[in-house]
Amino acid sequence: MQKTRLLWSGVTAFALTCLTPALADIDDAYDHADIPRVAGSSIVYFNRTEFDRVAIPTGPYDGDAFESAETLEGEVLKLSYTFDNPDISTLQIKRNYIDALEARGFEILYADSHGALGSGEGRSFYNGTDLFSRGARDCCRLATRASNRDLRFIAARSADGSVLAGIATFNERRVPGPAVEIAVVTSAEMGTEMDHQPLTAGEMETGLIEEGRVAVQDILFEFDSARILPDSADALATVAELMRDAPGIALLVVGHTDNTGSYDYNLSLSMARAQAVVDYLTGQHGVSGQRLQAAGAGMKAPITTNRTEEGRALNRRVELVEMQH
Numbered sequence: 099m100q101k102t103r104l105l106w107s108g109v110t111a112f113a114l115t116c117l118t119p120a121l122a123d124i125d126d127a128y129d130h131a132d133i134p135r136v137a138g139s140s141i142v143y144f145n146r147t148e149f150d151r152v153a154i155p156t157g158p159y160d161g162d163a164f165e166s167a168e169t170l171e172g173e174v175l176k177l178s179y180t181f182d183n184p185d186i187s188t189l190q191i192k193r194n195y196i197d198a199l200e201a202r203g204f205e206i207l208y209a210d211s212h213g214a215l216g217s218g219e220g221r222s223f224y225n226g227t228d229l230f231s232r233g234a235r236d237c238c239r240l241a242t243r244a245s246n247r248d249l250r251f252i253a254a255r256s257a258d259g260s261v262l263a264g265i266a267t268f269n270e271r272r273v274p275g276p277a278v279e280i281a282v283v284t285s286a287e288m289g290t291e292m293d294h295q296p297l298t299a300g301e302m303e304t305g306l307i308e309e310g311r312v313a314v315q316d317i318l319f320e321f322d323s324a325r326i327l328p329d330s331a332d333a334l335a336t337v338a339e340l341m342r343d344a345p346g347i348a349l350l351v352v353g354h355t356d357n358t359g360s361y362d363y364n365l366s367l368s369m370a371r372a373q374a375v376v377d378y379l380t381g382q383h384g385v386s387g388q389r390l391q392a393a394g395a396g397m398k399a400p401i402t403t404n405r406t407e408e409g410r411a412l413n414r415r416v417e418l419v420e421m422q423h
Contacts, residue, residue: 122140123140123141123144124141124142124143124144125360125363126144126359126360126363127141127144127177128141128144128358128359129141129177130175130177130261130263130280130282130284131405132202132204132256132261133198133199133261133263133265133280133282134198135179135278136179136181136186136191136194136195136278138181138182138183138186139179139180139181139182139278140179140180140181140182141177141178141179142178142179142180142236142237142238143176143177143178143237143238144175144176144177144178145175145176145177146173146174146175146176146358147173147174147176148173148321148407149171149172149173149174149407150171150172150174150283151169151170151171152169152170152171152174152229152262152281152283153167153168153169153227154167154168154169154170154207154229154253154262154263154264154281154283155167155208155223155226155227155251155253155264156168156207156208156253157208158210158214158215158216158223159215159216159217159222159223159226159227160216161216161217161222163226164223164226164227166208168207168253168255168262170262170283170285171283171285172260172283172284172285172407173283173284173407174281174282174283175280175281175282175283175284176229176230176279176280176281176282177278177279177280178237178238178277178278178279178280179277179278179279179280180237180238180270180273180275180276180277180278181275181276181277183275184274184275184276185275186275186276187248187276188211188248188249188250188267188268188269188276189211189248189250191250191267191276191278192209192211192250192252192267195252195265195267196209196252199252199254199263202256203256203257204254204255204256204257204261204263205254205255205256205257206252206253206254207253207254207255208251208252208253209250209251209252209253210250210251211248211249211250211251212247212248212249212250215249215251218244219244219245219247219249220247220249220251220268221240221244221247221249223249223251224240224249224266224268227264229264229266229279229281230266230279230281236272236273237270237272237273237277238268238270238277238279239270239271239272240268240269240270240271241268241269241270241271242271246269247268247269248268248269248276249266249267249268250266250267250268251264251265251266251267252264252265253265259285260284260285261282261283261284261285262282262283262285263280263281263282263283264280264281264282265278265279265280266278266279266280267279284406284407296316296332296333296336297312297314297316297333297336298336299336299337299339299340299343302314302336302337302340302418303340303343303344303347305418306347306418306420310419310420311352311417311418311419311420312417312418313401313415313416313417314333314337314415314416314417314418315412315415316329316330316332316333317330317333317334317375317415317416318330319371319374319414322367324367324370324371324373324374325374326374326375326378334375334378334379334382334383335383337375337379337418338379338382338383338384338385341379341383341385341389347389347420348388348389348390348391348420348421348422349389349390349391349418349419349420349421350391350392350393350418350419350420350421351372351375351376351379351390351391351392351393351416351417351418351419352368352372352393352394352395352416352417352418352419353367353368353369353370353371353372353375353392353393353394353395353416354368354395354396354397354399354400354413354414354415354416354417355367355368355396355397355413355414356397356400356404356409356410356411356413356414357397357400357404357410357413358404358410361396361397364396364397365394365395365396365397366394366396367394367396368394368395368396369392369393369394370394371394371416372392372393372394372416373392375392375416376390376391376392391421395417397413400413401413401415
């Protein structure tokens, strides 16, 4: 007989799926691709760090240290969720996460609750790690009374070892009902944007002749910004050299992003970055503005997967497309 778990009695059958929540997520927030949410929850806090080292506890806290922990380096997402139904229990949430993670091949490294986590009905455990030290203004704080906290924790690792997650659920102090906080790190090597040889002006021209376009990976920007990083100077000088050596060429400068964030946000960001490149070439290198046109493609044309940091780094690019002049 197939087991069914109710998310809340008489309303919704078990499923930890990426269903549209009843409440709206905050702007530009998203779930981790491998860790779906509990139905009826909404993201109230979101933070992404491109590269960091994270330690996820895999044992209780004795007041001085954790019994054990797993560490991974890579992209870090921290999310907080609250629920439109305040009557869902933290036990239901914990079991739904475990079921969904195991169904996706994750290994549950540690799962415990309340006083088994640490003193103060788990409060020392929660405070002993900095995984959940940040959150939304109205969330997330442990319930003041120890008897009301109902803190539960899961540490899990993907089958290939590339994803490590810590998930805490507890009764919230300021918002009726429970909250969920997740810290998840996806393995990646630092500096993947530079794991290639910069293009020469001749190689750029060859790409334009043979393919009609060429991707320039070495034009880099500040995070979530159209401000060009100083390390981009050599690549931009090479584009200017191409324009001098091939005076008959006119270029469409196209900005591309990964799929992090909303469609409209990425479309706007990619256009702003493309315009920044045009402004740099005309202002710093004297390239005629009549030979350059900015365009933004956002996340519409990835050249590889967006499921890894390496793939997202490659998708964040500037492409030169030949136009009639």
